[in-house]
Amino acid sequence: MKKTVLLLLMAVGMHTSSYAQQIEILGTMFDIVLNDDDMTAAIRNKDYRVDEDKFPMYAQKKKFANLTEGRVKTVMVPAKYTADDGREYTITTIGRAAFAGITNVDYFVIPNTITSIEDYAFFRSSVETIVIPASVTQMGNRVFGWCTKLRNLTLPLGMTVSPDLYSESKKITVKYELDANLAGAVAARNKTEEPSAYASTSDVDVDIPTMNASNTETFAVIIANENYKKVSKVPCAQNDGRTFRRYCENTLGIPAENIHYVEDASLGAMTAELNWVARVANAYEGEAKIIIYYAGHGIPNEKDGAGYLLPVDVAGNDISAAYSLTNLYEALGKLNVRDITLFMDACFSGSKRGDGMLVAARGVAIKVKPENPLGKMVVFSAAQGDETAYPYAEKGHGLFTYYLLKKLKETKGDVDYGTLAEYIRKEVMRKSAVVNNKSQTPSISASSVLIDSWKQLKLK
Secondary structure, three states: OHHHHHHHHHOOOOOHHHHHHHEEOOEEEEEEEEEOOOOEEEEEEOOOOOOOOOOOOOOOOOOOOOOOOOOOEEEEOEEEEEOOOOEEEEEEEOOOOOOOOOOOOOEEOOOOOOOOEOOOOOOOOOOOEEEOOOOOEEEOOOOOOOOOOOEEEEEOOOOOOOEEEEOOOOOOOOEEEOOOHHHHHHHHHOOOOOOOOOOOOOOOOOOOOOOOOOOOOOOEEEOOOOOOOOOOOOHHHHHHHHHHHHHHHHHHOOOOHEEEEEEOOOOOHHHHHHHHHHHHHHHHOOOOOEEEHHHHHEEEEEOOOOOOOOOOOOOOOOOOHHEHHHHHHHHHHHHEEEEEEEEEEEOOOEEEEOOOOOOOOOOOOOOOOOOOOOOOOOEEOOOOHHHHHHHEEHOOEEHHHHHHHHHHHHOOOEEHHHHHHHHHHHHHHHHHHHHHOOOOEEEEEEEEHHHOOOOHHHHO
């Protein structure tokens, strides 16, 4: 009890209007220090006493006591806290030694509400991979000191950190990235998106419905690959991704921190986002709903007709560095989730989005073999077999994405998959025949688990 009292006294001294309550994270109680002046909060370890003469000390209770299955893959640091009086506070600070010494957690997911991470926050913890969001502007000393299992640390582009932030950790890879998937945090730091060359203001880009509902257990990964380095661009892909993200947040009510948005993704970036999905699914233990949207090139394996998603830094004939649809389906199929919805505005015949081929020497489109969704998956694809996924240049979107967005707007997101699938299929087929004088037939497929129920599913 003495340790707790000392910690509370230290915390109260931070803000004249602050006081502490408690929050439970996977069986362990932490102090939440509330600041009524700006309705923010800090999260602190209630059992870790900071003694300047002896710190860092080894605490006795450094494991999540109530866990029944041992190690935990992922801890989601909360973004909000509702106080006893019903008022909601935004958690902006991971306090001094907050997660120090915790030795049974592999990943901590930090929300983009966090702006400050204080000294020793993860000292001597078992964290293996961590991404610091772009919202963080201040990090203390030895935050990752003696994190011997830490292998991958991603920091916001342009951040200046203390040299001893992680100096005692071994075999660590540190990279700096502009965290494009946290758009709100980036905007807060005056970072702006470059305009897409194909951006437009069509009917689906304006007056996007805004709903009050909060879809807190739905998570979305949006990948918009437009500017390829070794093959042609994908017209409108960034406009597709950016607008779909706005519908996810405004119309479907998905919190901003639940949406990862990446433009012009490499294989590493694509893999990292799908790893994040796996960590989220594991943490939510079957309660998470996952949405994955991809706009970009797909390519075929000419030998067996298998399809691949093409990263922006890979040549159109290099399947060794592309992302296999077979592997994607297998990875997603293993996840313990409510359901997974995959939207792919891409074709896998070797064609460009529009006319022509990615690899000129090939000359003909390849009919890609269909992949069977696994687990609890529903897949919406822009085109079938050897067809091309065309742009709708007048609207500044892919043809498939335009009609997806149009139906979401008309229904304010309240549309079942059966209705959505039939609408997209019919409208894309008709418009492509008239405008492109070519066939484009969207396809919808569901895993065997959902074969009798997928038509009743909704995005929210």
